Every structure is written in C-alpha cells, then in structure tokens.
Amino acid sequence: MNGLKDKSILSDTILIIIILLLPLALFTNLGLMPLISDEPTRAVVTLEMILSENFITPTINGDFYYNKPPLFNWILAGFVKVAGVENEFIFRLPTVISLLLMGLAITLFARKALGWRNAVMAALMMITSARILFWDSFQGLIDITYSLVTFTGFALLYHLSQRRKWLLMFTATYALAAAGYLMKGLPSIAFQGISLLAWLSYDKQFRKLFSWQHLAGILTFALITGTYYYAYLQTNTLDDVFSTLFDQSNRLSDKKGTFLSWLLHLVTFPFEMIYEFAPWTILLLLLLSKKIRIALYTDKFIMFNLLIFSSNIIIYWISADMRPRYLFMLFPLLFVILVKAWSLSAESRNNLRKITDVVFGVLGLLGTASLLYYLFWDETNQLQGVWMIIPLLFIIAGSAVWLMRKHVPLRMLLLIIVMLTVRIAFSMFNLQARYNSYPDAGYRQGEITAGQLIKECNTYVLGDTPFNHDASFYIARESRQIIRRTWEISDSGTCYIADEKNLATFADRLEGYEIIHTFTIKLSETRLFLLKKSL
Structure with missing residues (x-):
C-alpha cells in the first residue's frame, strides 16, 4: 500500500514539475521572430479590419479577401484591443492559449473513461507531440484554435449523445460547427456530417438524423452563418465567396503533383503522420497485440474515438495537398486510444510494451544529451545565460532520465519533462540564433x-x-x-x-x-x- 502511495506522490510531483515547465516552454521568446508562414496573412487581415473599422468583409491591401471567413481575425482583433499593441507576441498568444485549452478539453473529455491521470497524459501527449511542440505552438496560425473548436464538438457529440440529450447535442455541435465554418469554411461541415453519420450509426441511433432535434441543429448552423452573410451582403456580393471557400477546402487534387505522386502519398501518409506526431505514435506498436485490440473494441468510449478518427482522417489520407496541421483536431482521439492501450499493456508487460519503454528511455537520453549542443554551437555558446541555463536544464532532464530507470511506468511523464527542457532551450537559444543569423x-x-x-x-x-x-x-x-x-x-x-x-x-x-x-x-x-x- 505504501508503495502505491509513494508512486502516486511521485506521479503528482512529476505533474507539478511539468506544469511549472510548460509556461516556460510555450511563452519564452514567443514574440521574438518576425511573422512567418501564414502568420502575416492573419495579421494583415486583422489589422485592416481595425484600421477600416470594417469587421465583416475581410481585405488584404484593400481588396476583398475570400480565402477564410473572419472569426479567427475577430479573435486576434480582440486580443489586440485588450493588449493595446499589434506585435508578434499578441498575434501568437491565441495559439498558445488555445493549445492549453485543448489540453483541458482533452482532460475533461477523457477523465471518466481513463481516470484523470491518464486523461492528463493524453492531453500532454497532444501538447508535446513533435509537430506542435517544435513548430505550430509558436506560430499565430488558425489551426490550433480551429482544432480546439472542432474537437470540443467531438467531445460534446459523445457525452451528450450518451446522456440522450439530443436537442442540446445537435444544437451545441452545430453551433460549434458554425464557429468552425466562420474560421475555416467547409471542413467544419464535413467534420460534422461525417462524425454524426459514423457515430449515430454505430450507436444504433441513426433515426435521430431524421429527427426534429437534428433539424433544430441545422437551423442553429444556418442562423449563425446566415446572420454573418446577411451582414456581409450589406457591403459586398457573395459571387466569389463560396467558390473560393470550396477551392481552399478542396485538398483532393494537387495542381503541382502527378498521379504517381498521389499514389506515393497514399503509401507514405501513415508514416509521415507517425513522424509528425512522434514520439507518442510509437505506442501504435501496442495495437499489434490481439489481446489489447479485443479489450479496446469492447470499450464504447474507445470505439467512439476510433470511429471519429478513422472516418474523418480518410479525407486527408486521399488528399494530395495535405498538411499535418489540418489534423490537429483528430490526433487527441488517437492519443486517447493509445493511452488506453498503454494502460492495458501495463498488466502483461509483453514484448511490445518493453519495446516502447526502451524507445522512450533512449529518447530521454538523446533529448538530454542534445541540450549540451548549445554549449558547443558557435551561434549559441556566447549567448547571455547559456552557460548557466543549459546546465540547469541538463540537470532537470538528467534527473528525469535517471528516474526512468527506477520507475518504468512513469517513463512517459518523465519523457515529457525532457521534451519540455529541450523546448525551453530551443526557445531561449535556438530561436535567438535564428534571429541573429536569418535575414527575416x-x-x-x-x-x-x-x-x-x-x-x-x-x-x-x-x-x-x-x-x-x-x-x-x-x-x-x-x-x-x-x-x-x-x-x-x-x-x-x-x-x-x-x-x-x-x-x-x-x-x-x-x-x-x-x-x-x-x-x-x-x-x-x-x-x-x-x-x-x-x-
């Protein structure tokens, strides 16, 4: 009994350390680099709204901008108005806040089915997946905020349908779909339609698609989007709006690619996603166990995650023009499945579980060793604080790796500590080196x-x-x-x-x-x- 209590105390201590490290990782030097990628597009649309005081018809250089509806720009404008500045930090702040809120949403979504510790683990896996931690989390792009809205719709679909609160379920999910549409356009309609069809069919509630409650949900969507377009019509026509939104949402073809490149994409897509959302996708190995798969298939909550993930990801799998950030709303569903598989594997400690534990241990060692690079890299070893901060981060990461040897069940949480120290070093010194050497x-x-x-x-x-x-x-x-x-x-x-x-x-x-x-x-x-x- 004391052993279990000590393990629980250690687990809680690790979580506290993660909570302390997380803000340092996500906020350090957030506003250092000039706007890059699609950030300037979001920023200039927002700025022109503020300058013209026209928040209904987005423009760039005074010309109508049709690629995206304006809700995300309204959010950015709200942050600008509250802060009173229009700098890089403010334009990126909604991304970080949305990422943390997504972590909270994942925890609330999964805590009853997985237990709160495993639910937190799933949330942390999302936040610290490679693509997000070392790229999208410090960019002022639409995707993480949009994914928060879409994932929340998935969560409400499950919980409200299980409580048979059909009117609330349809109106709430369609309201979120409308919010998503006003951020990014047609993908939200696809997510809503596919998810309802897949889940209600599996849950033997297909007839609810023809109910008055569903009609109320559709009317909610129409009322929200229709109100916006009514206001839009006061200053511009809709002639180019929907054709542009369709073109922006159509990822099935890639004008620059060939049929052969599309076939290659079908083969490489799963491996690219495993790479982009590493290291946690290594847990997919656990699904090779028939015993674990059978246990997962008998869990209704897990089946919901599997159905929504697999039915929605197909569109992106067959799409020639696909980017990992388009999938952020789906991978929390996969991480929930993987956390459940990981917890089930703890009972048997089979070879697949041992392999994943070894991989996590090796990644911890490599991540810790990588911190020393900043002491020898010519572009960083003279930066202020590097000789004090890097040894401190090395001690924190090294301690986590040392604990991995004695506490194998806690390796995933301890690896998160290592990853956060690597991100803190990256934010402090790698970004500064890029700022000093890049022409941006x-x-x-x-x-x-x-x-x-x-x-x-x-x-x-x-x-x-x-x-x-x-x-x-x-x-x-x-x-x-x-x-x-x-x-x-x-x-x-x-x-x-x-x-x-x-x-x-x-x-x-x-x-x-x-x-x-x-x-x-x-x-x-x-x-x-x-x-x-x-x-």
Missing part, C-alpha cells in the same frame, strides 16, 4: 522603417510590384494606413512603393519624385524603393 529581422526592420517614413503620406504599391503580406502588415502597422495597389500617379501628397521594373515603367510619370528609402522583402528577396515627391 532585416526584412522586418526595412518594412518598419518604410512605414514610419510614410505616416503623413498616402502610400500605394505601384503597378505589379511584388508585395507580400509581411510587408503589407509591417508597413500598414507603422503608417496606420492600408497599403493599396494603384496603376496611376496622382498628386504630390502621395508616396509609392515600386520595384526596379515598375520604377522604369513609370519613370516618365515619376518626375520630381525621389527615393527616400530602399528595402528588401522576403518575397524572392525583391528590392523595393519608397518614392516621395521632392519639395
């Missing part, structure tokens, strides 16, 4: 300077000058104006941004203008010139 900071500074120079000057991008969303955001933020495109030269109170080609094309109409700033943007490293009328 220089691009940003040139765009910021341009924006500061045109605060009193209406500014346009001239002709077909290349102009990316990074430049659009930083210049608009500093100048407090939307940077539109023009093909005309107007009065002397106007400034222009042009590349060399358009500078030559409009040369005869730019007489009297001088170049007041030259800067380079990330798009093909294009050199741009800021022009202003000479006094």
